[in-house]
Amino acid sequence: xxxxxxxxxxxxxxxxxxxxxxxxxxxxxxxxxxxxxxxxxxxxxxxxxxxxxxxxxxxxxxxxxxxxxxxxxxxxxxxxxxxxxxxxxxxxxxxxxxxxxxxxxxxxxxxxxxxxxxxxxxxxxxxxxxxxxxxxxxxxxxxxxxxxxxxxxxxxxxxxxxxxxxxxxxxxxxxxxxxxxxxxxxxxxxxxxxxxxxxxxxxxxxxxxxxxxxxxxxxxxxxxxxxxxxxxxxxxxxxxxxxxxxxxxxxxxxxxxxxxxxxxxxxxxxxxxxxxxxxxxxxxxxxxxxxxxxxxxxxxxxxxxxxxxxxxxxxxxxxxxxxxxxxxxxxxxxxxxxxxxxxxxxxxxxxxxxxxxxxxxxxxxxxxxxxxxxxxxxxxxxxxxxxxxxxxxxxxxxx
Amino acid sequence: xxxxxxxxxxxxxxxxxxxxxxxxxxxxxxxxxxxxxxxxxxxxxxxxxxxxxxxxxxxxxxxxxxxxxxxxxxxxxxxxxxxxxxxxxxxxxxxxxxxxxxxxxxxxxxxxxxxxxxxxxxxxxxxxxxxxxxxxxxxxxxxxxxxxxxxxxxxxxx
Numbered sequence: 001x002x003x004x005x006x007x008x009x010x011x012x013x014x015x016x017x018x019x020x021x022x023x024x025x026x027x028x029x030x031x032x033x034x035x036x037x038x039x040x041x042x043x044x045x046x047x048x049x050x051x052x053x054x055x056x057x058x059x060x061x062x063x064x065x066x067x068x069x070x071x072x073x074x075x076x077x078x079x080x081x082x083x084x085x086x087x088x089x090x091x092x093x094x095x096x097x098x099x100x101x102x103x104x105x106x107x108x109x110x111x112x113x114x115x116x117x118x119x120x121x122x123x124x125x126x127x128x129x130x131x132x133x134x135x136x137x138x139x140x141x142x143x144x145x146x147x148x149x150x151x152x153x154x155x156x157x158x159x160x161x162x163x164x165x166x167x168x169x170x171x172x173x174x175x176x177x178x179x180x181x182x183x184x185x186x187x188x189x190x191x192x193x194x195x196x197x198x199x200x201x202x203x204x205x206x207x208x209x210x211x212x213x214x215x216x217x218x219x220x221x222x223x224x225x226x227x228x229x230x231x232x233x234x235x236x237x238x239x240x241x242x243x244x245x246x247x248x249x250x251x252x253x254x255x256x257x258x259x260x261x262x263x264x265x266x267x268x269x270x271x272x273x274x275x276x277x278x279x280x281x282x283x284x285x286x287x288x289x290x291x292x293x294x295x296x297x298x299x300x301x302x303x304x305x306x307x308x309x310x311x312x313x314x315x316x317x318x319x320x321x322x323x324x325x326x327x328x329x330x331x332x333x334x335x336x337x338x339x340x341x342x343x344x345x346x347x348x349x350x351x352x353x354x355x356x357x358x359x360x361x362x363x364x365x366x367x368x369x370x371x372x373x374x375x376x377x378x379x380x381x382x383x384x385x386x387x388x389x390x391x392x393x394x395x396x397x398x399x
Numbered sequence: 400x401x402x403x404x405x406x407x408x409x410x411x412x413x414x415x416x417x418x419x420x421x422x423x424x425x426x427x428x429x430x431x432x433x434x435x436x437x438x439x440x441x442x443x444x445x446x447x448x449x450x451x452x453x454x455x456x457x458x459x460x461x462x463x464x465x466x467x468x469x470x471x472x473x474x475x476x477x478x479x480x481x482x483x484x485x486x487x488x489x490x491x492x493x494x495x496x497x498x499x500x501x502x503x504x505x506x507x508x509x510x511x512x513x514x515x516x517x518x519x520x521x522x523x524x525x526x527x528x529x530x531x532x533x534x535x536x537x538x539x540x541x542x543x544x545x546x547x548x549x550x551x552x553x554x555x556x557x
Contacts, residue, residue: 049537056522057546061553092429219457219483222511233483235458240486330428333479333490335460344479346463361461361479369514398537 014042017380021050025128025384028394032371032383039379044372048365051398059358063324064090064164067358072158074360075396077120080113080149081338083162086358088243089334089345090164093327094299101290102166103245108179108282109152109161110244110336111275115186116142117339117391118268122193125265125388129206134196141189144182151175165300166293176283183279190272197265207261211374211386214259221370225341225363226267227390231259237337248285249278261389268391299325324353331357340364340391360399364392408432410454410489417447426492433477433490441493442503448480448491449508456480456489459509462516464523468549473497474525478505495525504529522547 020031029050035042055074059067071082084106091098098106123138146156152171153161161168197203213223218231228235236253238246254270256263293300297312301320306313331348344361367390374386406412407427411434415422421444424435436444448456460479467473474495481488495502504527505512516527517536524545527533535542544551 049535049539052537054546057553095429220510222459222509235483241488331433331465331477332429332431333461333488342460344461346461346477346479348465357463357465359461359463361463365514366511369511 012037019383021047026387027124027392030368030387030392030394030397032387034380034383036380039381041375041378041380041383044375044383046368046371048368048394048397051394053399055399056358056360059355061354063353064327064355065320065324067355068163069158069160071360072160073395074362074399075338075340075343075364075393076157077393078113078117078339079157079159080109080161081117081336081343083160084110084244085334085336085338085343085345087162087164088336089332089347090327092332092334093330093347093349094164094296094325095328096165096294096296096299098166098244098294099291100245101287102292102294104282104286105167105171105292106162106244107246107249108279108286109149111278111282112145112148112179112182114275114339115272116145118272119145121268121339121388121391122265125391126197126203128384128388129203131196131200131203134193137189137192137196141182141186144185148175148178148182151178163293165296166291170292176286179279179283183276183283186276187273190269194269198269204262206381206385207265207389208258210261210378210382211389212258212260213370213374217373218259218370221373222366223341223370224366225337225339225391226254226264226271227341227367227370229253229255230263230267232257237335237342241335243334243336249281251278261385264389264391326351326353335361338363340393340396341367360396362396362399364390364394364396365399368392368397408489410485410487413451413454414444414448417451418444421447431488431490433492435492435494438493438495438502441491442505442508444491445478445505445508448489454482455484456482458483459505459511459515460488462512462519464519464525464547466523466547466549468497471496474500474523476502476519476525500524501526501528503527504533506530521545524548 015036017034017036020026021029031047033045055070071086072079074082119138119142123135126134149159150156152175153159213231215231215233218228234253234255239253251274254267256266297316302313302316307317327349329349329351333346335342335344341363343363346359348357350356375383411425421436421440423437426433448454458481460481463477465475472494476493478491502525516530519525520533521535521538
């Protein structure tokens with residue numbers, strides 16, 4: 001019995017390496033099949049579907065309001081963005097106008113979501129590249145924002161706080177003070193992250209010139225969000241197709257032209273600061289009193305008080321929670337700027353109380369498709385950088 | 400066929416001007432424009448919409464297939480197009496019969512369509528002719544059936 005390993009004779013063959021599905025730097029269950037020549041990547045092929053849970057199919061057997069809880073679970077790092085997209089689509093289908101107060105609160109909370117999502121991205125991406133400490137800082141600040149979600153909606157993560165026509169609950173009276181505290185401390189913390197990374201020579205060496213995506217390629221691949229803006233295309237749905245009163249806010253679309261991993265880092269950090277700017281404006285705009293959901297009998301549940309004191313209120317309450325409501329037949333596509341890019345929701349009604357078809361255009365799904373473009377011809381270590389920089393959430397990729 | 404010049408959306412008039420046969424129907428709902436294009440003209444229309452400089456629908460957002468079972472034509476394939484220059488969206492809809500669920504692939508026009516078409520094939524069973532690698536993407540390779548079809552039970556076959 002021999003123990004020597006036989007190597008086949010002849011010309012050198014490229015080696016095929018499976019990265020994932022269980023691999024710490026793939027942020028979930030992503031498998032990438034790499035064809036290697038030494039350490040150089042000849043081709044990369046992402047394999048997805050390990051987290052497919054059939055959310056679109058499940059939506060077809062639930063009422064519109066019941067679907068909201070499923071949307072939290074698509075992109076679990078930005079549940080409120082998904083809530084918002086779904087509610088806006090349903091409201092478009094119904095032709096429903098949401099009170100301004102609810103719109104501003106929605107803006108404030110989705111911008112907080114953008115910050116938490118970018119903080120998770122920054123922390124995990126830095127860990128991927130060997131900078132452990134940033135993760136501890138970003139999660140410290142993220143936790144403070146999670147506490148705000150919990151205070152307002154009762155849940156840290158699966159908030160389901162936005163409902164069709166407005167919000168689930170009246171927010172607690174002093175919630176804006178808590179937001180103010182976070183907003184005041186965060187710019188200093190972002191400076192701290194930048195101190196650790198922006199001029200860090202290792203960080204620069206690992207990200208500058210790595211994973212370059214040109215503007216033309218990015219558009220052809222349907223890439224959106226910070227990835228697209230880092231390639232020099234100023235496409236932000238909050239500006240191009242404003243929703244939920246974003247047109248009343250003053251903010252800038254952050255772009256870079258290099259299109260590499262470092263440019264994406266710069267765009268995301270700048271977006272955290274822009275989001276803070278929007279939040280400050282929203283805090284001034286939100287009236288302390290006023291309706292937090294639309295007035296639409298038969299669609300929006302009556303208040304607790306009304307339900308218990310009037311017979312119409314009781315009937316509507318019963319009907320809404322047993323049968324749901326039926327939007328007119330038709331189809332809409334509503335896109336919002338989620339932290340990862342264009343989150344599109346295609347919703348079709350056949351005139352019944354359940355959506356006939358719901359499709360989630362997940363930004364991670366589309367952005368991940370460009371991964372082979374980013375890492376072909378580069379080192380294996382750069383694949384980790386490139387996966388990190390696309391900021392995918394596998395729950396959203398697979399749905 | 401509607402007379403020319405009556406379209407609310409100038410993009411539709413432009414498309415009609417280019418080839419009147421490419422526009423079978425126009426649907427306006429909640430401020431969104433949908434153009435129904437016959438399948439035989441779709442591939443050409445897609446190239447026109449993308450490359451015509453005054454339209455420049457260079458960004459394909461999404462492909463959504465709707466199964467209208469048991470109605471015929473059974474499938475509706477919706478293409479969500481975006482023109483970054485015009486700042487406009489357009490939905491192109493193609494109706495596909497159930498017994499011939501085939502579409503021309505547009506990967507050569509919009510490369511991003513690759514995964515969208517694979518997803519539509521995987522979950523709805525539409526075959527895209529000319530696709531470079533039409534394989535399942537979300538379901539396992541050996542899976543039978545197309546789960547998003549309306550005649551597929553929500554809890555799967557047991």
